Amino acid sequence: MSANATPVRIGEVGVWAGQWALTAERAADIERLGYQTIWIGGSPSADLAIVDTLLGATETIAVATGIVNIWTAEAGAVADSFHRIEQAWPGRFLLGIGAGHPEANAGYTKPYQALVDYLDVLDEHAVPANRRVLAALGPRVLRLAADRAAGAHPYLVTPEFTESARETLGEAPLLAVEHKVALGLFGDDTLATARAAVHNPYLQLANYRANLRRLGYAEADLDNGGSDELIDALAARGIASAVAPKLRAHLDAGADHVAVHVLPDADDPLVTLAELAPTLGLSEK
Template sequence: MAIELGKIGIWRGATQTNGEFAAEVEKLGYGAVWLGGSPGGDLAIVEELLDATERLAVATGIVNIWADAPAAIAKAFHRIEKKHPGRFLLGIGAGHPEATQQYTKPYTALVEYLDALDAAGVPKESRALAALGPKVLKLAGDRTAGAHPYLVTPEHTRTAREVLGEGPLLAPEHKVVFDTDDDKARALGRKTVQFYLRLSNYTANLRKLGFTDEDLAGEGSDRLVDALALHGDAPAIAAGVRAHLEAGADHVNLQVLDEDPFPAYRALAAELF
């Protein structure tokens, strides 16, 4: 892996970040910021975060292949790579059929997008692929630095590592609520988790992980929410993060759901670093 991500990073919506945010999380010791929400073809926010920091890596989690043409993304990649060599990981993915009218033959579309990035000189080791199932996980290992699974558990991480084998990057996302009040923490976690219960690629993957129709119904069961949005004090959350590393993850990116994420960032930095 050419890009140094460290063991722990932060997943945050692109519109919720800026240079000041990146500089602060770098001081806390986090290795990377993953930008959610398909941050636009010019990737200006990536450059802003890298400009504001010295060693932090920035990854996209993800650029949606239906939203931005590979030529535009490749041009932005080369601009950023020239200015900040070895610090940008281009994460791409096919998104969700419920959210994208163009969503047809996603596997073929991913292969064609990767072919176009190859032709434009974007190196394999500088890109990653959003992946859940074995076919796309294998594609991620064969054609990119590795996989960025979203909305998963350590059980998925273990299976994904078996598919990828040793070597390719495995960088799952996990949600966090920094609160020891179970009811309050679950309520906050559920606000985010319930959105994904309308998306078939996620629900299919959750069923493979042993969650039932009852777990997935409505706003999601407590069991489901607890598995997908870790909550508690810093030691309890850190234990859940370490479970991914023990299952074979190289890097875990944390999506803190609290309105102010920095108390969690600080407490978890003290616990994990």
């Protein structure tokens, strides 16, 4: 598929975590476990200081933003940060950008055109197209990701979405998806953990609801915390040996990379990541 979409070596399996959960020490441990990319969630600021922290604490792992919010991080400042990072750690950083959510950004208008304008500024500041990815769910932004970036970084998606997104993107662009994981022996506990993470805030956000409706889910699946079927599609639950095939289903459906998002977000993700790593074929360094 898209091994040449970007020169950044992101591998097949990475880790998605909010910036609040990522420290230099955790980054080094994630790399030691064999994961190949760290995706920084939570709309990092334009100075991208956390990227310096994570790259400075590691040796080879790639770092990506998942994602920089175009409404809160000015494009010129982000471009300057990209070049600073590239000079210090060449070839290890992938810039993920996206339009966020109308519920969270007061100035949210015409998001598609705003993305185009943001990409224009990145072009003017010589940020290469193959060093950036777009948060993309709908067909129009997926096509923009194929045309103006290395590819797409969709969030809160199913393998069925991944298969459809690959068809829209075409064969060459990068497709790197996030998928949630609730590890545990007890089904009721993992279901409750996964439902809490999906319901608040994601099932309250219009763009995610619209995408899930495109996948065939009814309003009844999206309301009241989400149906069991929906939660199971969006979060892999159970013991590690049962979770791993659910993550690999994205790769089988056409993704190049899956980013493991450990639930709950407030926990240290390393216990789950260490348990999962061997089942995903990762080797400790």
